Amino acid sequence: MMKIHGSSQSGNCLKVRWTAERLGLPFEWIEVDSFSGATRTPEFLALNPAGQVPLVVFSDGRTLAQSNAIMVHLAEGSPLIPTDRFDRAKMLEWLFWEQYSHEPAIAVRIARLFYLKTPEADLDPALLTKGKAALTRMQAQLSHTPLLVGSELSLADVALVAYTRVAHRGGHNLSDYPAVKTWVSRVEGSLGLAPSD
Numbered sequence: 001m002m003k004i005h006g007s008s009q010s011g012n013c014l015k016v017r018w019t020a021e022r023l024g025l026p027f028e029w030i031e032v033d034s035f036s037g038a039t040r041t042p043e044f045l046a047l048n049p050a051g052q053v054p055l056v057v058f059s060d061g062r063t064l065a066q067s068n069a070i071m072v073h074l075a076e077g078s079p080l081i082p083t084d085r086f087d088r089a090k091m092l093e094w095l096f097w098e099q100y101s102h103e104p105a106i107a108v109r110i111a112r113l114f115y116l117k118t119p120e121a122d123l124d125p126a127l128l129t130k131g132k133a134a135l136t137r138m139q140a141q142l143s144h145t146p147l148l149v150g151s152e153l154s155l156a157d158v159a160l161v162a163y164t165r166v167a168h169r170g171g172h173n174l175s176d177y178p179a180v181k182t183w184v185s186r187v188e189g190s191l192g193l194a195p196s197d
């Protein structure tokens, strides 16, 4: 059976888990505390030299890292990936954007403020500015469309909802982005997720 090494505190890991659950794929979840150095042990580095979760080990022993690459692999041929060639590329556009312009700002503030209890004054102010820009971009899209790509839930929605739904933990107020807030509820409903605290 596929093993997903992940942290339940990490959106990058949860999005892989939600994809597997949505598709009904059997898996074993192996909890890894990514804040304690558990991803930097020789044993873990032998599985993923990048020293990060999520990391999937398939039953034949092959390994795959990078949340969005794992999601694309798991969802190949499923309704989570649009069949239309342009829509598929649009989904990938959101996935690449998520990793470069959304996660590095929003997830990093969540990790520092909520989990590591770093004082706001010790954080780079650019993180907040960049996070607001990311949410503003999503608000612009979701003011016009119910989902990020096309009319069906896609990996773009699953990937982006992971940290957006808990952006308040990083000091963002989703009430400032009403279309994003509505979309979060819609995607949580589709994935069967209880609203986050």
Ligand SMILES: N[C@@H](CCC(=O)N[C@@H](CS)C(=O)NCC(=O)O)C(=O)O
Pocket (backbone or CB within 6 Å): 007, 010, 011, 012, 013, 034, 035, 037, 039, 040, 051, 052, 053, 054, 065, 066, 067, 068, 099
């Ligand atoms: N781009 C990677 C990011 C993975 C990542 O940042 N993982 C964090 C947890 S969210 C981690 O394992 N950190 C532990 C470390 O770097 O030592 C992905 O999407 O999978």
